[in-house]
Each structure stands twice: as C-alpha cells, then as structure tokens.
Amino acid sequence: MKSNPDTVIIGNPNSGRAGDQDFLERHADVLRAEGLTVEVLNTERPDHATELAAAAGDRLVVAAGGDGTVNEVVNGLSPQATLGILPLGTANVLARELGLPLDVEGACRRILDGGETRVDLGVATDADGAERRFACMAGIGFDAKVVGEVSPRQKRYLRGLAFQVAAFRVLFMNRFPPVEITAGDRSHVARFAIIANGHYYGGDYKVTGPGLLTSGRLETVLVERVGSLLRPDVFWGIIFRRPLNNKMESFTAGEVSARSAGAHVPVQIDGELWGELPMSFRVDPAALRVVC
Template identity: 30%
Template sequence: MIESPAVLIVNTASRRGREDFDRARESLTGLGVDLRAAHAVEDPSTLPSVVKDAIDAGARTIVLGGGDGTVSSVAPYLCETGVVLGLLPTGTANDLARTLGLPTDLIKACENVAQGKVVDVDLGVVGDDKFLNVSSIGLAVGVTKQLNPKLKKRLGALAYPVATIKAYRRFQTFSARLEFPDGDHDDVELDDLLQLAVANGRFYGGGAVVAPNAGIDDHLLDVYAIPRGTPWQRWQVARHFVSGVFTESDHVYHVTTRNVRVSTEPGQAINVDGELSARTPEVFGIVEGGLRVVVPVDASVGVADVGARQRARSH
C-alpha cells in the first residue's frame, strides 16, 4: 500500500497531455487514493521544482504521469527520501514501466498505484546525475539528437528506429578506456566503438533489453560496448538487439560491476536516460535501493535474492 498523502503530477506535454491528467485524477480519487493536490505541468522544465515543493509540503507518495524523461528528471529529488513513486506511464518508450512490470493502460496504472506493493529499486549515478534506465555514449547520443518531440508524437515508438537510421548515417566511431576502482575486472582499452552503455534497468530505447538477466534491483550495473566490426557482425548484433542476447556475443564486451570510470577519445557526450547532461571522462556508480516505487502485487521486481543473483551473474 502507498503512503498518504499523495500528490498527482502529470507532464501534460507527454503525448495525450491534459486528457491523461483529468482521467488520472478522476480514477485515483474513485479508487480512494488520498490526493492532497493535483498538478498539470505544461512546462517539463518545472517538474523538478513541482515535485520538490510537494515533498517539502509533506507528500509521502508522488503519483507521476509521464515518460522516461519525466521520471529521470525528478528521480534525484526522490532518491533516498523514503517518498514513494507511483508511475503512470504516459510517454513514448515507457522503458521504466517495462522494467517494473507496470501496465501502460492509464486506468490500470492508476489501479496499480492504489492496490500495488512498494519495493526498493536501484538508481545509477554518473557525475552529478542519476539515472534509472541507461546512460549511453556513441550512437545513442546521435539518436537522442534526432529524436525530436514532433517525431515522437507523430510516430510513437517507431520514432526510435527512424532516429537510429538517421543517426547512423552521420556517426563517427570512438575509443574508450574502462577502469574498475573495485578491482572486480581488469582495466580495458576498446577501439572503433559504435556504442558504449552503462545500464541500471532492464529495458531502454523503446523496449530493447539491456542483457538477458539485467535487473533494476540487483545492485549491479551492466556495461557493454559494441565495436563497429564487419557488416556481418553488425547484422548479428542488430538481429539480437531487442532481446539483449547480443551481449553474449564474442564481438561485444559485457561485464557487470558497481563502479566504472569511462574515458574516451575523442571526448563524448553522455546520454543520461534520454538527456545529454554529461561528458566523458566520467565515473559511473549505483545507489542500492535508492528509490521506492509501486509495482504490481505479483511483480518479481524488488523481491529477488540479491546475493544469489549477483553470484549467478558473475559466472
């Protein structure tokens, strides 16, 4: 059960906008959720301040309507506060919703907020930023630049492959050095890379799987790097990209860790959950169980034996 009082905050710039806000408020009230206030936010840049003000005013649950970018923009203000996040996925990709096993239907998502269970999940950290899904370097940055709001509204989830094709045509490879402060892996130099990613969650990019066993509650980051390779190797990676099986290829570098320092040549922008807010060199880490979220009662998120999972993933 969520904690009261709750505050509803909806990013009305996310696709269905004001209609989602009105339906969510009506549904949550009908389900008996104790809403202290409800805010329809038209300017996404003000979302962090709206959330912060709600917490300062005593909210114990933030019911947030929006996409992955909306959640990522406010996650730092929820991290390690004990305030519960109830997510209403109204964005384009909704990768965090997939990771948490949330329904994407608005009314069913409201029912989950009212009737679900509260669990702890991890947040990734890069510099001063926190992320829930993934931070990427390389091709994903180009995709983000191509993925404008008009394209997302017009094509929905199809905007991601369209933006990827556009970005690939202009892309230049890069080299990277990965250093592991905990000594759990040897430092490594990687050349001619298309993409390097550090992932906290399981899904990203509109439904692609980070790795077959990746989870948002295992206290581990998944790090993978994809070299340009031959056309055949690129085809093999692309063919298995959505399932995450590509990380098992000999062509792809993949490890799990808690901390990694990444430097690149030339310097690269870092896509942090869809926002270009950092640059290499940078250190990536994790906040274990730093965010409380509402998930379905039968969800496996947040109930795993973390120790057993980490041992299994290290083999």
C-alpha cells in the same frame, strides 16, 4: 497503497495525453474514489518535474509521462518518498522493468492495489561534479547522438520509429571516436557503451538479462565498432528482443568511469541528453522506493 492518502501527480504536457489537464484529473478521480487525496501538477519547463517532486516531500509522487519525466521526478524525490508511474511516453522503460501495466487505467489500479519495493539507481557524475540519477541506463556516444537527433515533435508523431530513423542516419553520417571505459584496474575501449541499471532499453529491447535492477551492480555493454550492430547475428538478435550482452563484451561493476581523449562524446541519461565525457557512473543500491 490505500494507507497513503497524500498523492501528487506530476504530468509532462509534452508527453501526449499528459498535457491534457482533464485527462489527468479524470484518472486522479479514480484514485480519489479509493480514498487518496490527489493534487495534479503540470510541468512548465525542463527540470520543473524535479522541482515539483522535491517540493512534494515524503508523499506518493506519480510521474505521468515518459522516461524523461520519470527521470526528472526521480532526481527530485525525497529518500522517503514513493514513486508511482502512469506510463504515457514512447518507451516507458522503467514501467516495463517493474512489470507495470502500460495502459493508464491498469496503472491506476496498480497504484491503488500494488505493493512497494526498493530498486537501485545509477548516478552519473560529470567533470564539474554535477550528479544525475538514472533508473534505467546511460548511453555513451552513438545512442546519445541519436537522442539528440530526435525532436519532441518527431517523437510525438512517429513514436519509436523516430529513433529507428535517426539511428540509421546517425550510423551512416557520423564518426565515433574511441571511448576508454575503466572499472577498477581494468580498462576497455569501445565506440559505443551502454551502462545499464536494468535489462530493458528503448522500449522492450533488451540489453542484459533480468534481475539487474536490484543487483547492486551496473552492467556495461561495450560495442567495439558501431557498424557491428548491423551484423546479421546482432541485428536479428536485437529485432527478436534477445539481450545485447549475449553478442557483445560486457561486465558488471559498482562503479565505472569513461573518457575520450580530445573528442566531444555525448551522454544520454534515461533517454535525454546530459553532458559529455569525461563522466563516472556508480550504483546507489535500493535507493528508490516504487509502486510495483
């Protein structure tokens, strides 16, 4: 990475230490000491990271924050740009997927000394034709409702526990209409679905086995009854980080679509709410160059 001297760090002031300009500048100095020229930019509003990443052109763009910040950056990156990550969020799913250090000092060293690889991206398309890329997953129904229940303040102070508390609240206080998931000429009905581009979910929980990020396919995990997540075999499998697709129906495909008749079913993309059904999802193979 030392051959690329042109670097932008994009920080989210709502992702803990990333909001401390001095904190990011100190780590930018670590990169500068090794010959990189580094500009540090803080976001000021939702989707600002996408604008900043688009303006960065074909440079090394480092997302300093959580998965939401990474997603915003990914949605602005030039195809010739390279993504680096300083993991400062709650789950840091893509960083885990890539095997990156989860401490900032280690992540800086990886930016300096690591290699590069290309990974797939998922692409969600809503009923109006708007598109959103995702690095990790899209969630339909239950987990999107959970994401909507957790405030930035709760996430900051409770971290992963905030989602666990919200999950139980959503589980017992909501109804989940059936969702039809279609791939090719086959249709499936579920109450909750995860469309995965990688095998980690919500931190170090696992949805699928490894290798999905470079497979050229998305894996859809179907939960027919949301309450079945509390079945002892499923619940303890989740707790012990066993892939959810071992207990639930799943399939791989390059493209899937989802709809729900007469119901408002939300969708989350990489841990942030993004619209509602109907929506389609496809894989864009080797679309993202990343430091690994």
